[in-house]
Amino acid sequence: MTFHVYNTLTKEKMPFEPMEAGVARVYNCGPTVYGRPHIGNYRSFLFADLLRRWLEYTGLEVRQVMNITDVGHLTDDDVADSGGDDKVEAQARREKKDPFEITRGYTAMFLQDMAALGVREPEARPKATEYIEEMVTMVEQLIASGHAYRVGGNVYFDVSTFPAYGRLSGNRVEDLVAGSRVEVNDEKRHPADFALWKSDPAHLMKWETPFGADGFPGWHIECSAMAKALLGDQIDIHTGGEDNVFPHHECEIAQSACANGVPLANVWMHAKFLQVDGGKMSKSIGNVYTLSDIEERGFEPRHLRFALLRGHYRTQINFTWPIMDEIRARLENLDEVAVMLHRILDGGPAAADAEAGRALLDSAIASFEGGMNDDLNAPVALAALESLRKPLLEGQVGAAVAADTLAFYGKANEVFGFIQVDKQTADAEIEALIEARNAAKAAKDWTAADAARNQLTAMGIELQDTPDGVVWRRR
RNA sequence: GGCGGCAUGGCCAAGUGGCUAAGGCGAUGGAUUGCAAAUCCAUUAUUCCCCGGUUCGAAUCCGGGUGCCGCCUCCA
Incomplete structure (x- = not known):
């Protein structure tokens, strides 16, 4: 079975076929760095990481790019004189800092969290501020080809020139107008037109360009420009959170297609939002958690990684503390599978027949790969890994199969990345305590034996x- | 107001027309143990939010209802 992916654009699951044999070009919409990322953000970045890892498992070279938006998007695009109210600048005012300091600080925090969560580094993490030139070039192209128009220092994309506008999100341009709650912007020819470039002298993050001395990019142009610069005019997969579908990706599709003459991405994939305590996370409830909150409750980053990958990326999953407790228990069991396998390889008790358990392993591999190939069905793949545990406990696995199982387990963990697969080694202190307890037990000195056990x-x-005899594992 | 997604046991989560509804966590009883832990055995949804319909047959399809969530406005 080949890898099938659900494409938001066609609303269908299709076999994934990269344009260039053996190479997948993937662009992930990354964070806007105006605040500490929270567990909701992590979910979509972890989804991007899972996709990349699965593509690698299937043998593809993955050219992955995830942007960092260090230019604040306007909070209100429709008001021409928006007074420079963008999220980064708003945060800068709150913290009384330079906006560039803000983005630098939160970028560092983001990268730290990603590393802690075991997210593999993409090929590139382009920053919007470093691609201003490419954005300007693209905007100029769009003007020249009649897809965009200037009004003073502002440039708007003309949606009437791109009939497919709305296909991704299922919106119709007419409905967008009808449902519009914002003030009508007289500058725009059509209310659904969106900004490619804006000018405002009051803005702090601004650049001198052919469109004026005090300009800054519109909401969506950065991703189009960076994807083009780093991956080419056309890529295989573009990902993001479900909120990116409209307007962000809809606009990217329009401007890229009009500037490049080819569709931006063949497949669009979107991760559903994470819920917390059964609803939207909210600052007033106080459940907008970050990695630090998770760690303060005694969990490791890998527990959160597991929790956020435990459900299919297109279903909404819930986050609660009791769920984290369950995750901890499940992960201990998954870790123990590796412990038991190492034990067999080190000469521990195994089934007499070295080939015993072969069929169980084969079906687990088939189920794991079948699950992941079915649009990254992680729950099915995880169930396959968890099913390895029982045959091991029951001694149904022979030495040769144990070796192959461990090899597969390691490969599977290259995809999930939260299991402790490497052999757990004891240090001298642990060995000594185990010895002490054994001796105390032999002497029936239960107090001393329990003291050693409690210490361990x-x-x-x-x-x-x-x-x-006694065996041990880390918990 | 327009558009869309989801609803499976105490909890998490697969399954989307046909064998006894995966897997995990938890719980209860028993075995085992110096006591524990771990482990083993047994039990834990005759049923898939509700009401209709289609079908020989539906958790799976259709219509209606209820609830939660998302987009249309910054948001992963």
């Missing part, structure tokens, strides 16, 4: 007394 428990070491 405090160190996160769980002892398991088996008929073959």
Whole structure:
């Protein structure tokens, strides 16, 4: 089975076929760095990471680009004289800092969180401020080809020149006008036209361009320009959160297609929003969590990674603390699968027949790959990994199969990235305590034996007394 | 007002026309244990939000209702 992906543009699952054999070009819409990213943001970035890792698993070279938006989008595009109210500048005023300091600081925070969550570095993380020239070039092209028009220092895209506008989101231009709640902007020929470039002397982040001395880019042009600069006119997959569908991606599609003459992306994939406590997360409820909040509650970043990848990316999933507790328990069990496999490879008890369990492994692999190939069905793939545990506990796995299982488990974890697959080694202190307890047990000195065990428990070491002696694992 | 998504056991989460509705977490009883933990055995949805309909047959399709969520306005 080949990898099938759901394409928001066609509303269908289709086999994924990269334009260039063996290479997938992927662009992910990244964060606007005006604040600390929260667990909702993480979900869509983790989805992008999962996609990239699965493409790699299938043998493709992945050329992945995720932008960093360090120019604030306007909070209100329709008011021409918006007074420079953009999110980055608003935050800068709140913190009494230079807007460039703001974006630098939050970019660093974002990258730190991504690293902690085990997100692989994309090929490039372009910053919008470093591609102003490319944006200007694209805007000029759009003007020259009649898809955009200037009104003073402002430039707007003319949606009437792109009939497919609205296809991605299912919006019709007429409805957009009817549903518009914002003031009519007299400058625009059509209310649905969107800004490519704006000018405002009061703006702090501004650039001198052919459109004026005090300009800054519109909402959507940066992604079109950066995708083109780094991946080419046409790419395989473009991803983002579901909120990006409209207007952001709809506008990208229009301006890129009109500037480049080819469709921007063949496949558009969108991750659903994360809910918290069964609803929208909100600052007033106080459940807009960041990675630090997760860690303060005693969880590791990989627990959150698991929690956010546990559901299919196109279904809305919920985040609650009890769910995190469940995740912790599940992850301990997944870790233990690796522990048990290492134990067998080190000569521990295994099924007499070295090939025992082969069929179980084969079906787990088939189920894992089948799940992921079906539009990244992570729950099915995870179930396949969890199904490996029982045969191991029951001693149904032979030495040869254990070796192959461990190899597969490692590969599978290259995709999920939250399981402890490497062998857990004991240090001298742990060995000594285990020895001390064994000795105390032999002498029936239960107080001393329990003291040693409690000490190990405090160190996160769980002892398991088996008929073959004591074994341990980290918890 | 316009457009769209989702609703499966105590919890999480697959399944989208046909074997006994995956898998996990948890719970209860028993075994085991110096006591625990871990483990093993057994039990834990005759049923898939509600009401109709289509069909030999539906959790899966259609109509209506209810609830939650999203987009249309910055947002992953």
